[in-house]
Amino acid sequence: MIHLQHVTKEFAPKRGLFDVSFKVEAGMVFGFIGPNGAGKSTAIRQLMGLIQADSGHATIGGYDCWKQSQEVKRIVGYLPGEINLPGDFTGEQILNLMQQLHQSKPERQSELLEQFPFETKTKIRKMSKGMKQKLALVGCFMKDAPVYLLDEPTSGLDPLMQERFLSLVDKERQRGKAILMSSHHFPEMEKSCDRAALIKEGRIIIEADIHELVRSSRKQYTIEFGLEAHAEQFALQIGSQRFQNHVSFFTGNERTLNQIIRLLTEYDVRAIQTSADDLEHVFLHYYSEEEPS
């Protein structure tokens, strides 16, 4: 459905997109991960026909995103990263306008407003970030489009709304929608995405199945020892740092979890903790690898 082939758009050296390629099929949620200024929004703008590529080709549903942007936008629901709407309009006026512009069904709007409720009579300039985000979500999904491009979709949402959003994304995936989603929120990417690409300075540094990414990643563990002396000795043994009776370390190809467990049998171990944000570690791992020494 969504297809980027060797797309390059250079704004300045290391700023823009450089030879970016990926595919998002129907019924797939594709995560786009990267720090600020990495090129996530530029790639999404490329797909929305807002930016013309220097080279390469971007298509959605077979339509060229730059030359046939009207056809592309007919089949795309877009949620921008920054919600900027005319301040004098109320939420209701914006939704009515979007309904007319996108020719969407009012029933779908009512369903979405039940899931993401907010005061529709409030003027945009009086709305909080969360309210504006909910308005934009309702506006985006009420189109019931086969493709969704979501730039930082949970920004400003409270945890309950984030959960509702994730279940909506899951439902849409099951209905065969192709969804491209950029986010910094790693747990939600792990929960919702099928595949993910990590982008840095405009280049994709890895693209893989999300579970494969997490599985192949280095994981961080923290061991709590009964005695500080044990912690000291273990830290020396594995070349890690001790904090009181805690020692933290990463596992990977050079230091497997099995090797660590064998060593730990000789110590008084109180607890073993793993970090919850596994995808974040994948992200940090790849980024730190790429940093110049």
Next chain:
Amino acid sequence: MMTIVWSLLKHNGKPITAYAVGTSLYLLMLAALYPSMMKTGLLEAKLQALPPEVLKAFQYDKITGFDNVLDLLGGNYYGLIFQIIASLFLLSLAARLLARPIDNGELILYLAAPITRHQYTASAMIVMFLASTCLVVCNTFVLLMADWFVSGVSIDGMTLVRFQVNALFLLYAIGGFTLCIATLFDDERRAFSIAGGVLVLSIVLTIGSGLSEKTEWMRYGSIFSLFNTQQLLEGTHHFFLHLLLLATISFLFHLGAFVSFRKRSLSI
């Protein structure tokens, strides 16, 4: 496309109405005061005291004097005030329709929908045309009302029509220019200052052309020379030629706006 036009009109209705009503009330006030001004002779005496350069800058003619209210308005309002108001009106409208939505990203509300950039530009153009027409129609209506209801005000219908049609074409031309400049930049202030700078220069050239015979050539560098109220009143104005020139300028700048907005990358 009508949805976009309607939405843009709704969004910009207040400033359009404010300009139309404000200028119309000013015209009504001048028309209402005109009979008493003429009775006391105060105005003529004051104008006689002014240097001829200042009178020329405001397009007053000492020889013809004030036979009717249009003679007064030709100098007082249409001589310079209208040019300043027209510039401010169209600069701010073009900024609200294009430069600001591009700058702050509001434009995505429309461009995320299945509409082309040409359709949005055409909608902005229609709103500018409607706003300009509204201003001129309100001004004309108020002057006709003054002609009918205020005793001592007699307006020559044909001269009034020529005034207003010429003013309307001038607004279309300036509107095309401000819209075209608004499509060129991401930064609203930059677009506003460049278009504003050119229009201020045009006004300065118009004023400068009246200072002496040596500087008269300056008026040819200003778009406002295509709306010469003094010549319109005297009947020596190349009315149709000026309309044709203004229409051509308007067409070219609007075409420029379409081409430039179609091609540019938008960071919204």
